[in-house]
Amino acid sequence: xxxxxxxxxxxxxxxxxxxxxxxxxxxxxxxxxxxxxxxxxxxxxxxxxxxxxxxxxxxxxxxxxxxxxxxxxxxxxxxxxxxxxxxxxxxxxxxxxxxxxxxxxxxxxxxxxxxxxxxxxxxxxxxxxxxxxxxxxxxxxxxxxxxxxxxxxxxxxxxxxxxxxxxxxxxxxxxxxxxxxxxxxxxxx
Amino acid sequence: xxxxxxxxxxxxxxxxxxxxxxxxxxxxxxxxxxxxxxxxxxxxxxxxxxxxxxxxxxxxxxxxxxxxxxxxxxxxxxxxxxxxxxxxxxxxxxxxxxxxxxxxxxxxxxxxxxxxxxxxxxxxxxxxxxxxxxxxxxxxxxxxxxxxxxxxxxxxxxxxxxxxxxxxxxxxxxxxxxxxxxxxxxxxxxxxxxxxxxxxxxxxxxxxxxxxxx
Numbered sequence: 001x002x003x004x005x006x007x008x009x010x011x012x013x014x015x016x017x018x019x020x021x022x023x024x025x026x027x028x029x030x031x032x033x034x035x036x037x038x039x040x041x042x043x044x045x046x047x048x049x050x051x052x053x054x055x056x057x058x059x060x061x062x063x064x065x066x067x068x069x070x071x072x073x074x075x076x077x078x079x080x081x082x083x084x085x086x087x088x089x090x091x092x093x094x095x096x097x098x099x100x101x102x103x104x105x106x107x108x109x110x111x112x113x114x115x116x117x118x119x120x121x122x123x124x125x126x127x128x129x130x131x132x133x134x135x136x137x138x139x140x141x142x143x144x145x146x147x148x149x150x151x152x153x154x155x156x157x158x159x160x161x162x163x164x165x166x167x168x169x170x171x172x173x174x175x176x177x178x179x180x181x182x183x184x185x186x187x188x189x
Numbered sequence: 190x191x192x193x194x195x196x197x198x199x200x201x202x203x204x205x206x207x208x209x210x211x212x213x214x215x216x217x218x219x220x221x222x223x224x225x226x227x228x229x230x231x232x233x234x235x236x237x238x239x240x241x242x243x244x245x246x247x248x249x250x251x252x253x254x255x256x257x258x259x260x261x262x263x264x265x266x267x268x269x270x271x272x273x274x275x276x277x278x279x280x281x282x283x284x285x286x287x288x289x290x291x292x293x294x295x296x297x298x299x300x301x302x303x304x305x306x307x308x309x310x311x312x313x314x315x316x317x318x319x320x321x322x323x324x325x326x327x328x329x330x331x332x333x334x335x336x337x338x339x340x341x342x343x344x345x346x347x348x349x350x351x352x353x354x355x356x357x358x359x360x361x362x363x364x365x366x367x368x369x370x371x372x373x374x375x376x377x378x379x380x381x382x383x384x385x386x387x388x389x390x391x392x393x394x395x396x397x398x399x400x401x402x403x
Binding site: 050053054055056057068069070071073074075076077078079081082090091093094095131 | 190193197200201204263264265267268270271272273274402403
């Protein structure tokens with residue numbers, strides 16, 4: 001590893017619940033790179049992201065990361081009773097990021113005072129993406145980022161991903177619908 | 190970092206009145222016990238302390254469901270791990286936050302409870318000392334049980350079965366402390382049992398949180 005890669009997966013094999021999901025998978029992501037994992041439901045897309053983030057252990061192979069990773073998956077991880085601004089602010093303070101800028105980027109600025117439990121599916125997805133934006137982590141792991149987003153949300157997602165890559169970040173996304181990731185490497189599971 | 194986590198635990202406990210439930214339960218037992226035993230002051234004074242200890246133990250078990258499971262379900266534990274916060278650190282913060290929201294309020298509630306039971310003042314003082322030493326152990330036990338049963342259906346009932354046998358030493362020494370006032374052995378054993386549980390809890394709960402991911 002030359003040291004410039006943000007993520008390097010070497011010959012990793014993933015077994016969940018006694019079932020082989022994929023084996024001998026290689027993937028490296030340098031700054032500016034993006035990869036899109038595709039596959040049927042249950043093919044192991046989410047497991048691949050969790051492996052890359054260090055939340056799951058591979059049955060064999062090596063996972064190396066040279067910086068922090070931000071995971072945006074179906075886990076909302078925002079306290080339902082607090083307002084969106086406070087709940088995102090909790091994570092932004094841990095990360096040393098700015099929740100306000102991230103909420104602006106995902107079009108959530110006017111919802112800052114709304115309790116998290118009142119948000120719609122699409123607004124929740126935007127909030128999860130805003131946490132990734134605010135994290136400042138060089139590697140984004142996006143699990144079905146387009147789910148629940150409307151046309152305007154998809155445009156904001158595309159803009160945020162492009163800005164992240166232009167700033168030297170990398171993205172590993174899993175999606176069963178096409179998302180706007182220019183020249184992303186395809187990882188078929 | 191750990192301060193922010195403890196603060197969050199306290200806020201989660203206070204929100205929605207979840208923190209009040211163990212207190213109300215504790216006071217309910219103290220109110221009902223004299224009705225069941227009768228207005229016999231010497232009998233109440235002799236048995237009241239033990240009854241309050243049982244109430245404290247069961248009150249500690251009430252919030253087991255919401256200690257770890259909601260955070261696991263919502264992905265909060267995953268997000269913390271991604272940020273390099275160890276599971277043990279998360280568990281330690283949860284232990285401190287849970288005890289702060291449960292131990293001191295219970296010690297306050299013990300005052301009106303002791304009046305309802307007509308406990309003499311020296312008995313109340315020994316009960317308070319026992320609660321101060323014992324509630325950290327009870328909080329540690331419920332945290333371990335909550336982490337072990339996170340993600341299981343009807344985890345709360347299972348947690349009760351897991352905790353009760355292990356909580357017996359705290360109950361014995363806590364109630365024993367009330368009966369034999371001058372005997373410092375009960376104080377030391379209660380403190381030792383509690384300390385052991387508090388020392389184990391972050392590691393046991395942290396390992397349980399990690400194991401629940403696979």
